[in-house]
Amino acid sequence: MALPTEPQTADAAALSAHRGAILHFLGDPEDGAAPGAYEYFEDGLLTVAGGKVVALGPAAELMQELPAGTPMTHHTGKLLLPGFIDTHIHYPQTDVIGSGGRQLLDWLNDYTFPAERRFGDAAHARAVAEFFLDELLLNGTTTALVFCTVHSQSAEAFFRAADARGLRMAAGKVLMDRNCPAYLRDTAADGERDTRALIEAWHGRNRLLYAITPRFAATSSEAQLASAGRLAHEFPDAFVHSHLAENHDEIAWVRELFPQARSYLDVYDRYGLLRERSVYAHCIHLDEADRGRMATARAAAAFCPSSNLYLGSGLFDIAAADAAGMRFSLATDVGGGTSFSMLRTLGDAYKVAQMFAQPLAPLRAFYLATLAGARCLELADRIGHFGAGAEADFIVLDWNATPLLARRSAQARSLNEKLLLLMTLGDDRAVAATYIMGKAVAHRAGK
Numbered sequence: 001m002a003l004p005t006e007p008q009t010a011d012a013a014a015l016s017a018h019r020g021a022i023l024h025f026l027g028d029p030e031d032g033a034a035p036g037a038y039e040y041f042e043d044g045l046l047t048v049a050g051g052k053v054v055a056l057g058p059a060a061e062l063m064q065e066l067p068a069g070t071p072m073t074h075h076t077g078k079l080l081l082p083g084f085i086d087t088h089i090h091y092p093q094t095d096v097i098g099s100g101g102r103q104l105l106d107w108l109n110d111y112t113f114p115a116e117r118r119f120g121d122a123a124h125a126r127a128v129a130e131f132f133l134d135e136l137l138l139n140g141t142t143t144a145l146v147f148c149t150v151h152s153q154s155a156e157a158f159f160r161a162a163d164a165r166g167l168r169m170a171a172g173k174v175l176m177d178r179n180c181p182a183y184l185r186d187t188a189a190d191g192e193r194d195t196r197a198l199i200e201a202w203h204g205r206n207r208l209l210y211a212i213t214p215r216f217a218a219t220s221s222e223a224q225l226a227s228a229g230r231l232a233h234e235f236p237d238a239f240v241h242s243h244l245a246e247n248h249d250e251i252a253w254v255r256e257l258f259p260q261a262r263s264y265l266d267v268y269d270r271y272g273l274l275r276e277r278s279v280y281a282h283c284i285h286l287d288e289a290d291r292g293r294m295a296t297a298r299a300a301a302a303f304c305p306s307s308n309l310y311l312g313s314g315l316f317d318i319a320a321a322d323a324a325g326m327r328f329s330l331a332t333d334v335g336g337g338t339s340f341s342m343l344r345t346l347g348d349a350y351k352v353a354q355m356f357a358q359p360l361a362p363l364r365a366f367y368l369a370t371l372a373g374a375r376c377l378e379l380a381d382r383i384g385h386f387g388a389g390a391e392a393d394f395i396v397l398d399w400n401a402t403p404l405l406a407r408r409s410a411q412a413r414s415l416n417e418k419l420l421l422l423m424t425l426g427d428d429r430a431v432a433a434t435y436i437m438g439k440a441v442a443h444r445a446g447k
């Protein structure tokens with residue numbers, strides 16, 4: 001990371017302008033009822049003041065109205081896009097990426113739980129949170145819905161680090177009171193008390209939001225799920241964040257533990273954990289009734305293709321989700337997922353869709369990584385697009401980041417072809433800069 005090279009205004013509230021190719025979404029490009037689902041300006045201008053978007057349009061038009069002396073950054077040959085929104089990721093699993101050879105339940109026991117144990121140490125939690133946030137920003141991810149560990153101090157450390165950087169982040173302490181090592185276990189009463197204290201301390205503070213975070217049905221007692229449901233009811237504007245229907249052994253286990261439930265999803269439903277702002281990672285092995293229930297509850301799925309492939313969990317069925325009207329967006333699920341890069345994750349999403357013979361259109365892919373995430377988090381009034389008044393978290397993507405990307409991009413005939421190349425060949429090297437509230441915070445040297 002090098003110092004930003006764009007003109008710096010003395011006053012953060014002052015108007016500044018960014019010129020380059022600009023793309024953002026107003027709706028889902030696959031939704032036939034949403035004509036004009038995106039805007040693309042090959043030579044566009046984005047103006048920002050006080051950390052918010054002021055205007056977006058063709059440079060030739062907007063330049064006319066720009067007050068003389070407005071600082072302007074030229075992103076020549078690059079693409080401006082709203083920052084990526086990763087709707088499911090574990091910051092304490094930064095150090096288990098690439099730990100292989102296991103499927104979900106053994107992977108948790110062998111790699112993840114021992115790594116999470118260390119987050120009882122606040123200094124360790126702080127150091128990993130800083131590394132994790134650096135990595136998100138280098139990869140162009142400006143908002144994420146984040147799992148911490150069972151330790152309150154893991155959430156404290158994360159929130160403190162995100163707040164110091166002025167980021168819009170959502171996170172929560174894990175609730176887990178059974179079927180896990182004793183060193184990672186809370187109790188229903190302690191989990192509820194600690195969650196309540198964290199909500200009071202952090203939810204709505206600056207740009208931070210809280211997520212009530214039962215790890216998954218199998219690691220919480222009925223008393224704990226009931227307590228999570230009470231919290232979800234009491235704090236309707238907080239998130240519920242958990243895992244659902246990822247792996248066959250996991251599903252069989254949940255069936256044994258909750259024989260009265262119709263399905264895995266129904267366990268969460270019975271405890272009041274299915275509602276707007278509920279985000280469930282994976283949602284691979286659902287039936288039609290489950291998908292329909294997710295849709296009516298306005299709960300959202302986080303599609304984690306790289307994790308699903310790496311852990312051999314299965315393939316998320318995009319067409320089935322669409323048919324049911326189930327909301328979903330893209331997520332990395334680091335450390336089951338193998339990359340912080342939403343571009344690489346889109347590359348995996350494309351391959352998963354191909355296995356169903358449902359090619360993922362590049363424009364829709366970039367929608368899933370931006371506005372769809374904001375919608376699933378009920379934050380589309382603030383992030384995920386360049387509408388006037390939106391928070392100016394955005395990224396600058398470089399079509400020429402690598403020799404191969406440059407060579408192939410030069411041959412591309414359309415925006416769709418260029419986007420497909422970015423998600424096939426791109427990674428953190430293709431993120432030239434990341435802006436938070438209009439300010440460059442990560443900038444790749446030499447680009």
Ligand SMILES: [Zn+2]
Pocket residue numbers: 088089090243281333336
């Ligand atoms: Zn996960």
